[in-house]
Amino acid sequence: MSADTGWDEAAAAPNAVAAPDPAGFSHPDTLAVLAGRRIGGAELAPSLYPSTTFRIASLEEGRRMALDPAESHYYTRNGNPTVAAFEEAMAELEGAEASRAFASGMGAVSCVILGLCSAGDHIVAQRQLYSGTQFLLQAVCPRFGIDVTFVDGTEPGAFQAAVRPGRTMLVFAETPANPRLDLVDLEELGAISGPLTAVDATFAPPSITRPLDYGVDLSLHSATKGLGGHNDATLGVVSGSAELIASLWGFAILQGANAAPFDAMNGLRGLRTLGVRLERQSATAQRLAETLSDHPGVESVRYPGLASHPQHELAKRQMRMFGGLLAFDLVSGHEAGERFVEAVKLAQIATSLGGPETLVTHSASTTHAGLTPDELDAAGIGPGTIRVSVGLEHGDDVVADLLHAADKATA
Numbered sequence: 131m132s133a134d135t136g137w138d139e140a141a142a143a144p145n146a147v148a149a150p151d152p153a154g155f156s157h158p159d160t161l162a163v164l165a166g167r168r169i170g171g172a173e174l175a176p177s178l179y180p181s182t183t184f185r186i187a188s189l190e191e192g193r194r195m196a197l198d199p200a201e202s203h204y205y206t207r208n209g210n211p212t213v214a215a216f217e218e219a220m221a222e223l224e225g226a227e228a229s230r231a232f233a234s235g236m237g238a239v240s241c242v243i244l245g246l247c248s249a250g251d252h253i254v255a256q257r258q259l260y261s262g263t264q265f266l267l268q269a270v271c272p273r274f275g276i277d278v279t280f281v282d283g284t285e286p287g288a289f290q291a292a293v294r295p296g297r298t299m300l301v302f303a304e305t306p307a308n309p310r311l312d313l314v315d316l317e318e319l320g321a322i323s324g325p326l327t328a329v330d331a332t333f334a335p336p337s338i339t340r341p342l343d344y345g346v347d348l349s350l351h352s353a354t355k356g357l358g359g360h361n362d363a364t365l366g367v368v369s370g371s372a373e374l375i376a377s378l379w380g381f382a383i384l385q386g387a388n389a390a391p392f393d394a395m396n397g398l399r400g401l402r403t404l405g406v407r408l409e410r411q412s413a414t415a416q417r418l419a420e421t422l423s424d425h426p427g428v429e430s431v432r433y434p435g436l437a438s439h440p441q442h443e444l445a446k447r448q449m450r451m452f453g454g455l456l457a458f459d460l461v462s463g464h465e466a467g468e469r470f471v472e473a474v475k476l477a478q479i480a481t482s483l484g485g486p487e488t489l490v491t492h493s494a495s496t497t498h499a500g501l502t503p504d505e506l507d508a509a510g511i512g513p514g515t516i517r518v519s520v521g522l523e524h525g526d527d528v529v530a531d532l533l534h535a536a537d538k539a540t541a
C-alpha cells in the first residue's frame with residue numbers, strides 16, 4: 131500500500147507466481163507449451179494488451195525506451211506486451227536469441243529483404259518460392275536497384291555457386307518449398323559464409339525443423355499457417371541473433387508491418403498445441419500419400435515422407451516429422467483436377483494451410499490461374515496438380531474422402 135495515493139500495489143499484481151523455466155527443456159513440443167510466459171502473472175492463457183501506448187515514468191526513460199528494440203511498453207508499433215510474449219515464445223522454440231513478429235508472413239519476408247538489402251546489393255534466391263516472395267524479388271527488388279539471381283534450390287552447391295563475393299548480401303531459401311515440397315539442404319545453406327542466409331520454414335514449424343540449428347542466420351515463418359494453426363491469426367515472425375533482429379527492428383518500425391496484439395495472442399494460443407497438431411497432420415498425410423500413390427488415377431505424389439520423394443534421405447536428416455502438406459498429379463489433367471475439388475465432401479476448397487480443416491486447391495484453376503501452360507510448367511504445376519493441407523479430422527475420414535474424390539475425378 132502506498133500511503134499517498136491509497137493504491138494497493140500488492141492487489142494490483144496479485145499473481146506473480148513464476149512459470150516453469152523453459153531453459154531446462156529442449157524438445158520443441160515441450161517448449162511450445164512452456165515458452166513465452168515471462169510477461170504477465172500466473173495466468174495460463176495469453177493476455178491481450180490492445181493498448182497502443184503506455185505511461186512513461188520520465189522523459190529520460192522515454193528516450194531510452196524509444197530506442198530499445200526489446201522494449202514492449204512504450205508504443206505498440208515498436209513493441210507490445212502480447213506481441214512480446216509471442217516473440218519470446220518463438221525465440222525459445224527456434225533456439226534463437228530474439229524474434230520479431232510481423233503483421234503477416236509477407237511483412238516478415240519484405241522486412242528481411244528490404245531491411246537488409248540496399249541499391250547495388252545482390253540476392254541469391256531459389257526458384258521454388260511462395261508466390262508473394264517470388265514477386266517481391268522479381269518485380270520490386272529491381273525497382274530499388276537490388277539484383278536477384280534465381281537458382282534451383284534442390285541442386286547441390288547451387289546457392290554457393292551464385293554468390294558474388296563482396297556483393298551478395300542475402301541468400302534466401304524456402305524449405306519445404308511451394309508448391310511441390312522441394313527441400314533445401316540446410317547444412318549446406320548454413321555453411322555459406324559471407325552473405326546472410328535466411329530460410330522461410332513456414333511448411334516446417336520448429337517441431338519439425340529448426341533452421342538456426344544448421345547455422346542459418348534467420349528463420350522466417352508465416353505464422354498465419356501451421357504455427358498459429360487455427361486460421362484466426364494473420365501473423366509473421368523472424369528469428370535470429372539479438373543483433374540481427376535489432377537491426378531488422380530499425381527498418382520494421384518504419385515499415386509499420388507490426389503484429390497486431392490480437393493476432394499475437396491467437397498465435398501464442400495456437401503454439402501450445404503445435405506438437406500434437408503436427409503429429410496428427412503428419413500421420414494422416416503419410417497415410418494419404420501412400421494410399422494415393424497406389425491409385426490408378428494418380429500419376430505421382432509429392433510428400434517428403436515417401437521413399438519416392440527425390441530428397442527423401444535429406445528429409446529424414448532435417449525433418450522430425452514430414453508435415454501435413456502434399457501435392458499430387460491426376461493422370462487426366464485439368465478436367466480431372468476440377469472434378470476432384472468438386473467431388474470432395476469433407477475437405478474444403480480454400481487457400482492457406484496448417485489449420486484444423488483439410489484444404490484442397492487445384493492450382494491451375496485457382497492460385498496460378500493467370501499462368502500460361504509454359505509458366506505453369508516452370509512453376510512445377512501440372513494441369514492436374516492438387517495441393518492438400520491435411521487437417522485435424524480423423525485420418526480414416528480424410529483418406530476416404532480424398533480417395534472417393536480421386537475415384538470420381540478419374541473414373
Ligand SMILES: *Cc1c(COP(=O)(O)O)cnc(C)c1O
Nearest residue numbers: 234235236260330332352354365
Ligand atoms: C503464406 C506464406 C507466406 C506469406 O504469409 P502471409 O501470412 O500470407 O503473408 C510466405 N511464405 C510461405 C511459404 C507461405 O506459405
